[in-house]
Amino acid sequence: xxxxxxxxxxxxxxxxxxxxxxxxxxxxxxxxxxxxxxxxxxxxxxxxxxxxxxxxxxxxxxxxxxxxxxxxxxxxxxxxxxxxxxxxxxxxxxxxxxxxxxxxxxxxxxxxxxxxxxxxxxxxxxxxxxxxxxxxxxxxxxxxxxxxxxxxxxxxxxxxxxxxxxxxxxxxxxxxxxxxxxxxxxxxxxxxxxxxxxxxxxxxxxxxxxxxxxxxxxxxxxxxxxxxxxxxxxxxxxxxxxxxxxxxxxxxxxxxxxxxxxxxxxxxxxxxxxxxxxxxxxxxxxxxxxxxxxxxxxxxxxxxxxxxxxxxxxxxxxxxxxxxxxxxxxxxxxxxxxxxxxxxxxxxxxxxxxxxxxxxxxxxxxx
Ligand SMILES: *Cc1c(COP(=O)(O)O)cnc(C)c1O
Numbered sequence: 001x002x003x004x005x006x007x008x009x010x011x012x013x014x015x016x017x018x019x020x021x022x023x024x025x026x027x028x029x030x031x032x033x034x035x036x037x038x039x040x041x042x043x044x045x046x047x048x049x050x051x052x053x054x055x056x057x058x059x060x061x062x063x064x065x066x067x068x069x070x071x072x073x074x075x076x077x078x079x080x081x082x083x084x085x086x087x088x089x090x091x092x093x094x095x096x097x098x099x100x101x102x103x104x105x106x107x108x109x110x111x112x113x114x115x116x117x118x119x120x121x122x123x124x125x126x127x128x129x130x131x132x133x134x135x136x137x138x139x140x141x142x143x144x145x146x147x148x149x150x151x152x153x154x155x156x157x158x159x160x161x162x163x164x165x166x167x168x169x170x171x172x173x174x175x176x177x178x179x180x181x182x183x184x185x186x187x188x189x190x191x192x193x194x195x196x197x198x199x200x201x202x203x204x205x206x207x208x209x210x211x212x213x214x215x216x217x218x219x220x221x222x223x224x225x226x227x228x229x230x231x232x233x234x235x236x237x238x239x240x241x242x243x244x245x246x247x248x249x250x251x252x253x254x255x256x257x258x259x260x261x262x263x264x265x266x267x268x269x270x271x272x273x274x275x276x277x278x279x280x281x282x283x284x285x286x287x288x289x290x291x292x293x294x295x296x297x298x299x300x301x302x303x304x305x306x307x308x309x310x311x312x313x314x315x316x317x318x319x320x321x322x323x324x325x326x327x328x329x330x331x332x333x334x335x336x337x338x339x340x341x342x343x344x345x346x347x348x349x350x351x352x353x354x355x356x357x358x359x360x361x362x363x364x365x366x367x
Contacts, residue, residue, distance in 0.1 A: 007128070008128065009106075009125060009126060009127060009128030009129075010126065012125065013122065013125050013126060014122075015122070016093075016118060016119060016122055017118065017339050018038070019037045019038060019333075019335045019336070020037055020328070020333055020335075020336075022035065022037070022038075022333070025328070025333060029331055031331060032331075033331050033332070033333055034331060034332040034333065034351060034355045034358050034359065035333050035349075036311075036332065036333060036334050036335075036348050036349040036350075036351055036355065036359065037333045037334055037335040037347075037349065038235070038335070038349065039170070039200075039230060039309070039310055039311050039349045040229075040230075040233070040235050040349065041230060041231065041232070041233035041235070041282055041310070042349075042351045042352045042355060043233060043281070043282040043285065043352070044233050045232060045233035045234050045268065045272060045278075046232075046233070046271065046272045046274075046275035046278040046279065047275075047278070048271040048272065048274055048275045048278070049232070049233075049234060049267075049268040049269075049271045049272040049275070050268075051271065052264075052267040052268050052270065052271035053237075053264045053267060053268050055267070056263055056264055056267045057264075059263055060263065062263065063259050063263075064259055064261060064262055064263040064265075064266055065266060066258040066259055068088040068261055068266050069083075070266070070270055071088065071239075071261075071266050071269050071270045071273075072086045072088065074270050074273045074274070075241060075243075075273065078273055079213050079243060081213070081216070081243055082246070084246040084249060085216065085243055085244060085245060085246055085249060086241055086242070086243055086249065087241065087242045087244075087249045087252045087253060087256065088239065088240070088241050088260065088261045088266075089239075089240040089241060089242065089256075089260065089261070090238045090239075090240075090257075090260045090261055090262075090265075091227065091229060091238040091239065091240045092197065092199060092225045092226065092227040092229075092240030092241070092242070093119055093240070094238075094240070094260060095225055095240055095241075095242050095252070096117075096119050096120065096123050096164070096195070096197070096225070097119075097122075097123045097126065098252050098255055098256065099123065099162060099164075099193065099195050099223070099252070100123035100124055100126060100127045100129060100162060101126075101127055101255050102251050102252055102254070102255060103161045103162045103193045103251075104123075104124055104127050104129035104161055104162045105127050105128060105129050105161075106127075106128045106129065106130075107159065108129055108159065108160075108161035108162070109124075109129055109130040109131070109132060109157075109159045109160045109161060109162075110123070110124035110129050110130070110131045110132070110160070110161070110162045110163070110164065111131075111132050111133075111134060111152060111155045111156050111160050111162070111163045111164075112131070112132075112133055112134070112152075112163065112164040112165065113133060113134050113136055113147045113148070113151075113152060113165065113169070114133045114134065114135050114136040114145075114341070115136045115145050115169070115171065115172050115340055115341065115342065116133065116147075116164065116165075116166060116169065117164070117166050117169070117170050117171075117197060118339060118340065120164040121133070123164075124162075129161075129162075130159070132155050132160075133155075134147075134148060134151040134152040134154065134155040135148060135151050136148055136151075136172070137174075142306070143174045143175075143306060144172070144174070144303075144305050144306070145172045145174065145305060145313075145342075146169065146172055146174030146175070146176070146306075147165065147167075147169060147174065147176055149176060149180055149181075149183075149184040152165065152184070153184065153187045153188065156188060156189070156192060160192055161192060161193060162192070162193045162195065163188065163192060163193070163194045163195065164195050164197065165194065165195070165196050165197065166196075166197040166198075166199065166200075167181065167196055167197070167198060167209075167212070168198075168200045168201075168203075168204060168209075168307070168308045168309045170199065170200070170309065170311070171311075171313055171335075171337060171340055171342070171345075171347045172305050172307075172313050173305050173306065173307030173308065173309045173311060173312060173313050174305060174306060174307070174308075175204065175206060175209050175308045176209075177206070177208030177209055177210075178208065178209060178210035178211075178212070178214075179208070181196070181212055181215070182215065185212075185215060185219055185222065188221070189221075190219070190220065190221050191221060192221060193221050193222075193223065193248070194219070194221055194222050194223070195223050195224075195225060195242075196212045196222065196223070196224050196225070197225045198211060198212065198213075198224055198225060198226055199225070199226070199227045199229070199230055200230060200231075200308065200309040200310065201226060201231075202230070202231035202232075202279060202283050203230070203231060203283055203286055203287070203290075203308060203309050203310050204308040204309075205287060205308070206308050209308065211224065212224045213243050216243055216244055216245060217245075219245075220244075220245045220247060220248065221248070222244060222245075222248075223242045223243065223244035223248055223249075223252075224242065224243045224244070225240060225241070225242050226240065226241055226242075226243070227239070227240040227241075228240065228265075228268075228269045228272060230310060231279050231282060231283055231310075232269070232272045232279055233272075233282065234265070234268055234269060234272060237262070237264055237265035237268050237269070238261070238262070238265055239261055239265040239266070239268070239269040285352070285353075286310050286350055289350050289351070289352070289353060289356055290307060290310070290312070290350050292353075292356070293312060293348075293350055293356045293359075293360075294307070294312055296356075296360050297312065297314055297360075297363075300363065300364075300367070302314050302315065302316065303315040310349060310350050311347055311348060311349045311350060312347070312348050312350065313337070313342070313345050313346075313347050313348075314345060314346055314347075314348055315344055315345050316344060316345065316346060317344050318344065320336070320337075320343060320344050320345060320346055321336070321338075321343070323346065323363070323366060324336050324346055326362075326366050327359070327362055327363075327366075330362045330365075332358065332359055332362055334346040334347065334348045334349075335347040335348070335349075
């Protein structure tokens with residue numbers, strides 16, 4: 001009955017699909033689930049982040065610092081940029097939406113890659129912006145279904161105002177080297193905003209990859225997004241950030257809700273930055289398990305996409321939906337990929353050694 005009052009861009013919108021209803025599954029389960037659907041960190045956050053949360057529990061009646069000054073100063077030091085080059089988000093998801101709000105619209109289109117992160121097309125649709133997905137690399141390519149940077153450049157036209165690019169990408173796990181990113185940026189008009197989403201940066205060990213943060217000084221249209229949700233293990237507290245030149249940050253600041261990052265999130269993120277050993281240990285374990293799990297799945301005849309992240313995209317063929325369901329009945333929760341146009345695949349977060357062994361045993365029992 002209210003539909004005619006809803007803005008046209010919102011009417012056709014489908015909200016982000018967060019995967020299985022974990023709360024309901026947990027409630028129904030009689031033991032701890034093996035949760036491999038959301039790329040959460042199985043080792044948890046730094047103890048210093050937990051201490052910081054506890055310490056700030058006495059301040060819950062107070063608004064958080066609207067500028068997030070302490071966290072920004074810690075980030076500026078970490079990344080070698082100025083405080084004015086940082087915007088904080090209620091998760092990087094919020095920043096992805098804000099980028100579309102500021103730079104896209106009915107006459108200002110958005111380009112991303114096929115098999116790109118689902119939030120990109122939602123952000124475009126929410127502001128009524130035309131969205132174009134550039135075809136990904138062929139499945140038989142070494143970087144199966146990864147970004148085709150030439151195709152993205154070709155998809156950018158005079159009406160394109162914003163390009164989203166995850167590196168490494170979710171859900172494929174694939175990545176682009178820094179030289180390729182530099183050549184890509186050189187071919188994008190310098191007034192088209194390029195958002196490089198590095199949510200999985202900490203997990204990368206491929207020598208050709210480097211963060212695009214180093215390119216921000218030379219590209220006033222570039223913003224690099226990071227998050228505390230993955231390697232820092234703070235998904236529940238919702239903290240992300242973007243790094244760009246001060247002008248681009250200033251435009252985002254105009255729409256940012258003044259207290260968007262909560263008190264506990266600010267404190268925990270800052271404390272986590274002060275514990276690189278904990279974050280590094282989780283990354284080290286992830287890398288060992290990434291190789292072991294990929295090898296184990298490949299040895300079972302499954303196609304595993306190359307990954308520099310904390311998850312693997314695995315092709316199960318026609319069996320994918322059946323395997324998803326059968327795993328869930330055994331208390332293991334992967335992420336179905338139908339929404340990404342990959343219905344024959346499941347995305348599996350790399351768990352602890354125990355969790356991965358449980359997964360492999362269940363797969364063996366099913367086949
Ligand atoms: C997980 C993820 C994010 C992070 O989202 P938050 O809102 O910071 O939790 C952003 N981009 C990609 C590609 C992701 O996979």
